[in-house]
Amino acid sequence: MATAELLQQIQTGNLHKRILPQAYEAQIKPISETLNNVDINVEFDPKKHLAFTxxxxxxxxxxxxEELGAVCDDQISDIGVSAxxxxxxxxxxxxxxxxxxxxEVFSQWARVSFNSTTGLDCTIRGYAKPTCPFTYRAWTHPETVAAVSAMAGVELEVxxxxxxANVNVAMRSEDEAFNQKVSARRRSSLADKTDSDIPAVVGWHNDSYPFVCVLMLSDTTEMIGGETLIKTGSGExxxxxxxxxxxxxxxxxxxxTHLAALPVGYTERITTVTSYRAKDSTKPETSVLKTVKPENNFGSMYNEFYPEWISYRMKVISDRAIAIGEEFERRRSNGETFDKDAAFEKLKDLQAYLQHTWKEMEVTDEEYAAHYSKK
Structure with missing residues (x-):
């Protein structure tokens, strides 16, 4: 059971996991200062800023x-992953x-990653709309969403x-990066490793949302590794x-099921991740909260995250309810006999989706204990 102290920490935004000012000064500020001549007040223009063709x-x-041996009834696209x-x-x-x-972004929004071993790895979530208008507009612009949808093989929406644009930041000193490269040169191929041997940024897992788009914001020229490894249906x-x-x-x-392999040889590794569902609300929507809810992820702010979760889920429910009503009205107009069994199935599915919405917000004693152990 969660202690009053732990609940207070979670509900006030895991403030105890903020990035220390001295860490920002030492690791991030020097990079930020190299960007002082960049005008952040520029409006996003897909003609200038979108590279997709x-x-x-x-x-x-x-x-x-199919190629991955992972076909399933509730997938929303035939595409599994893109290069x-x-x-x-x-x-x-x-x-x-x-x-x-x-x-100002780091001080308010950045939190130590739940799996950080150095205290320098952090995540920044929920920041884009309130503090970074270019980044927010870039990801939500219809042409960007259309580009991601095209690559995913299904029409998506954020x-x-x-x-x-949730941000994952990992920092290393130049000496540490050099030593990593010397010791690594990557011990030949990943093919010689078993599931449990592969060094990882994030271990084997499934994402919380149907589709993600991962963008690299750092120069990877000196980086060794960093692949996403996917486990096929046969275990390969x-x-x-x-x-x-x-x-x-x-x-x-x-x-x-995939793993983010641990890269070596970098001094900074900054990625952004945007998550999507099918734009058609009647398509399968299998989202869960295991990796992202505030009780599991220090970067998710309790008072901002949960209201958005409920809002988008209610939109899906509303869309599906309207579709059900329209379908049975159309059948009636076409002179079809009312199919009570079909109606029951659709209404049960709707009820199950609603129940899943609040069930995902529940927190087990084990989850609270894990959060507390990361204190």
């Missing part, structure tokens, strides 16, 4: 769920970096504002290359 659909490899593709221009990436790395481990700066990958992460 329709040619990507022919030139960029997209691996299907890296150009999404934003260099100018757009530099503006995003300049916005995100400001001290699941909620809180999940726009398939690597999907990590993106270079300005490039992105899409992944049907809710349905694919």
């Amino acid at each position: 329709p040619d990507c659909l022919q030139t960029v490899k997209r691996t299907t769920m 890296p593709f150009p999404l934003f221009t260099e100018e757009a990436v530099e503006i995003m970096r300049a916005e995100i790395l400001r001290e 699941i909620m504002d809180y999940e726009v 481990i398939v690597p999907a290359a990590g993106p270079a700066k300005g490039k992105a990958t899409v992944l049907q992460g809710r349905k694919l």
Whole structure:
């Protein structure tokens, strides 16, 4: 059972997990200062800032769920994962970096990653709309969403504002980066490793939301590794290359068990992740909260995250309720006999979705204990 102290910490935004000012000064501010000449007041313009072209659909490899041996009834696309593709221009990436790395963003929104071993790895969630208008507009612009949808093979929409461009930051000193490269040179291939041997940023997991798009904001020239590894239906481990700066990958992460392999040799690694569901609310919507709710993720702010979760779920329920009503009215207008069994199934599905909405917000004693152990 959660203690009063722990509940207070969670409900007030896990303030005890903020990035210490001295850590920002030492690690982030020097990078931010190199971006002082970047104008963050620029309006996002897809003609200038979007690097995606329709040619990507022919030139960029997209691996299907069938090829991965992972076909399932509730997938929302035949596409499982894409190779890296150009999404934003260099100018757009530099503006995003300049916005995100400001001290006011870090002091309010950044939290130590729940799996950080150094205290320098952090996550920044929910910040985009209130503090970074270029970044928010870049990800939510219809042409950007259309580009991500095209690569994903299904029309998508951002699941909620809180999940726009969530940032993962990892920092290493130059000496540490050099030593990593010397000791690593990557001990040959990943093929020689078992599931449990692979060093990971995040271990084997499924995402909370149907689709994600991961964008790299750092120069990866000196980085070794950092692939996304996907476990196929047969248990084989398939690597999907990590993106270079300005490039992105899409992944049907809710349905694919995957791992973010630990890269070495970098001094900074900054990625942003935006999550999506199918725009058609009648398609399967299998989201869960295991990796993102405030009781499990220090970066999710209790008073901001949960209201958005409820709002988007109620929109889906509303869309589905309207669709059910329209379907049976259409059948009646066509002179069809009323199908009570079909109506029962649709209404039960709607009820199950509503129940799942609040069940996902429940927190087990084990989850509270895990959160407390990370205190």
